[in-house]
Amino acid sequence: VTSEVVDQVYNEYIGNAENRAQVRDGLLDAMGDSIFVLSAIEVARYHRDAGNPVYFYEFQHRPSSAAGVVPEFVKADHTDEIAFVFGKPFLAGDVSMLSKVWSATEEENKLSRTVMRYWTNFARNGNPNGEGLVHWPQYDLDERYLEIDLTQKAAKKLKERKMEFW
Numbered sequence: 001v002t003s004e005v006v007d008q009v010y011n012e013y014i015g016n017a018e019n020r021a022q023v024r025d026g027l028l029d030a031m032g033d034s035i036f037v038l039s040a041i042e043v044a045r046y047h048r049d050a051g052n053p054v055y056f057y058e059f060q061h062r063p064s065s066a067a068g069v070v071p072e073f074v075k076a077d078h079t080d081e082i083a084f085v086f087g088k089p090f091l092a093g094d095v096s097m098l099s100k101v102w103s104a105t106e107e108e109n110k111l112s113r114t115v116m117r118y119w120t121n122f123a124r125n126g127n128p129n130g131e132g133l134v135h136w137p138q139y140d141l142d143e144r145y146l147e148i149d150l151t152q153k154a155a156k157k158l159k160e161r162k163m164e165f166w
Contacts (some may be wrong), residue, residue, distance in 0.1 A: 014026035021073070028073075051117065053138055055139060057081075057148050058148065058155075058158055061076055063108065081115065081148065083112075085109070085119050087112055119134075134151075137154050142157075143157045
């Protein structure tokens with residue numbers, strides 16, 4: 001990596017930081033965007049351009065189980081949605097996916113049911129949408145996707161400016 005590239009990344013993500021927390025957050029964003037977001041978007045585009053239906057999402061909910069385990073500055077983390085996909089809020093004891101006992105909130109129970117319905121619909125029909133669910137748009141040339149949190153919302157062009165940078 002050349003010093004010019006390092007300087008560009010620094011200026012894009014950290015250059016305007018006013019304190020150490022902003023430097024940390026900028027560094028984490030640079031790493032996450034370059035390793036996870038850019039790669040995921042590239043793969044989604046390749047599949048879309050090959051004519052395959054693509055349903056892209058960003059999981060945004062920080063699980064209550066992260067309290068006291070993961071630093072507060074970490075929001076939704078890589079793979080956090082997996083616990084919701086497999087109904088972790090409803091599991092207990094030896095079948096638990098995590099060693100920590102998790103007392104999910106009622107909102108998280110609802111989120112898990114919603115996510116399980118999306119994934120089940122997709123497995124069954126190749127389309128995650130179904131009755132009573134917020135419409136999950138197909139990832140098309142407008143790059144529409146679903147933001148998954150305690151409530152869901154359709155959006156488009158995830159981190160568009162940052163992806164143009166990369």
